Amino acid sequence: MASALERLTLLRSGQLKGCTELSLCDAGLEQFPREIFNLGDSLVKLDLSRNKISELPKDIHKLCNLRILFCSSNCFTVFPEGLGQCPDLSMIAFKQNAIRTIPEGSLPPKLRWLILTDNKIEALPYDIGKCQHLQKLMLAGNCLMALPDSLRECVALGLIRISANKFHVFPQVLSSLPNLAWLAFAGNQFSDVEASRRFSQKEAIRLIDWSELVLHEKLGEGASGVIYRGEWTRSGTGVLKTAIKLFKGAVTSDGWPHNEMEASLCAERHLNLIPVLGKITGHPTNAEGLVFDLIDPTFTNLAGPPDMTTCTRDVYLPQTAFTVNEILRCARGIASAVAHLHSHGVVHGDLYGHNILISATGECLLGDFGAASLFDKEDINVSRVVQTLEARAFGHLLEELLTRTRETGAEDAKRIEKLWLVQKQCVHPDIFFLDICSQLDTLV
Template identity: 50%
Template sequence: MHTLEQLRAGQLAGVRRLKLCCGLSDFPREIFDLADSLEILDLSGNALSMLPDDLPRLHKLRIIFCSDNLFTTLPAVLGSCEELSMIGFKANRIRHVPAAALPPRLRWLTLTDNAIEVLPDELGNCHELQKLMLAGNCLSRLPATLANCRQLELVRIAANRFTALPDCLLSLPRLSWLAYAGNPFSEARELAAPADAGAAGVAWQRLELAQQLGEGASGVIYRARLDGCTDVAVKVFKGAMTSDGLPRSEMAACVSAGAHPSLIPILGMLAGHPQQASGLVMPLIDAAFGNLAGPPSLASCTRDVYADGARFDASQALAIAHGIASAVCQLHARGIVHGDLYGHNILHTAAGACLLGDFGAASMFVPGSPQGDLLQGIEARAFGVLLGELIAHGAAPLPLLQALHEACLQDDVLRRPRFDVIERTLLEMFPA
């Protein structure tokens, strides 16, 4: 975090990344003094409603974040910034997205939690677009031209007003991670989530919170003691809207998923939180489990970041791949797509035991339907990406996984293997 005083005193000369959060209502003109170096500008958490018409003077600007401000229109001047590839205007008051606001090199557009009803057809001209974050708006349709965005891999349209899943998404050759829960066409299945043991309430008063264990897009996870004797993990949702969708959609998917050796189990839903926050109570995971990967970076966009030197031998890679495939096979049989099938949502041990978690982007579908077949094919591509990462970080070549990896990545969505086939294929790879 930088200060306005540092900027005005010339102390930030040469910086590539500038972050100012100090109640700004006007764009500080001193930022232009950094034009020859500035690549990332973060003005989130201010009171801005406009950007200057001469913003393109920041000729090296690649990334701009203006979340939690007062914009009602996505500034048209953004489209004139030729190097700009990432735009983040989450949690503003945006209703209008002019075509002129879309820069030619756009890869990542985040407009989560606004009031957008219509997107311009020109969005389909953003041929480099890979990530599109639109959860929590008022959209009822997407431009059909989005079918031209053949590099698009991750889409979030949860908590909007869609009465049907947009057809333009279902044949995109690279789409791998899709979240659409909390829309009129999907809500009936979410509301019908089974009231089994996973849906039971766990009273806040029964919990003694300890240290924070982690934090994701949808919530914060704490270590806690249940009834003074049992160690558990408690996920407290951050608010009514996350980058992936609604907490209630995540909870519906969690309690519908059922028990599986490679799914993080649910003890119950949090009840009676002092601030009425939603939450989930889970068993505390053994310390032998660690994250398979870190989430995508600004540079990698849609690809996880693995630790330097991360290596998996053949038995580890095969065990992880089979465990996750088996878990997703069960989800699909129950009409659930995970929507965020990534290494950073997988815990694993050195022996290859694994657990898939974080259902923040999960959505429901009708098993056996033509649309369900397409959705399963989309998730198969996400699994193909995961296989590719396991192969790339293999301690030795993994030829057995290569053919399956390629099958999952083929452009034709319906030609990709379904997870019952994937699971069976992986099982056959284990030594007799």
């Protein structure tokens, strides 16, 4: 594969005519290469990430077929106004710049997915309400104190991240969004107050000294940290096989890693949650981390994460299919786990199949608390909103399972019909997870 500099040379010599995708990441660019306009009739995806560009041409709309634009890790301070004139642009990423201002009229009409994580944005434009196709809005790590009332017009919005901002109160405009299902809001003033209150009352957290741990191979890596297979040598009790997560520290698309750790510790134990054994202390570089039970490798991810096409919905392998018993076992387990979280003032925020581990018989575990937030159960308005949003996410999950049901007999068909009734209640929610659990229990 050609390097970014080699592709830039090809671009400037006119040898990329007709190409649909162009990546010029890490090319040392300080300005937008005007030669890109020679691809105006064909270019669909453009990636200019990790350069030193600070502005885009005002006539960027001449790239008339452009649908996907990545400009993360550059030097932008103002969101490019010309993007509002791009007729087909649907996915935009300006993660990790220094953007403070988003001018009115700068958001394109077909926008579905907007990534503005880790900037310095103080306000959203009022005309964001015109983005009728917007489904995913990533705003973690900014300086927002409020959301415009016009956001309620973004009726397709399904996922929003407002973690690690400066909200003093929960933005009530979120309660009016009819399709919102996945919300992260930790790391704001109102949620930090709740976290401080919670930990002042919490029993002592088990601390595990780094010297007691041994790291083996890496099991996985996400935005917030790296997970290793490990061993914990406990005094007098032998060696326990574990999973060890070391957090990176920087803000992620979901928020601050330390908020993930707080939520994980507040979740307490449940049969369908991955048990947290303790918090790491004494790391040589002062890295934060958690120690978990090591999960049986026969457990696999229920689904893959959303892609650029599905946007907010998980991706399943074509051959994926479930029996009614597997669906019911999984649904009951996850609903019970979420009811448990809500009873402890924790909202998961990312209730998706790709965050669920499942066995061959339908036993399941809910993991990944990267988007989790703490909420005050006594605040009726906030409590109701966040719990019913999570019910909608569960409804989407249940739909994905039910549309992948294996051939069944008459008795199973009746249970499927009743499961669909539960699903419909969830996606038009005024329902809590204890009610969902009760309804699912009647189908066993």
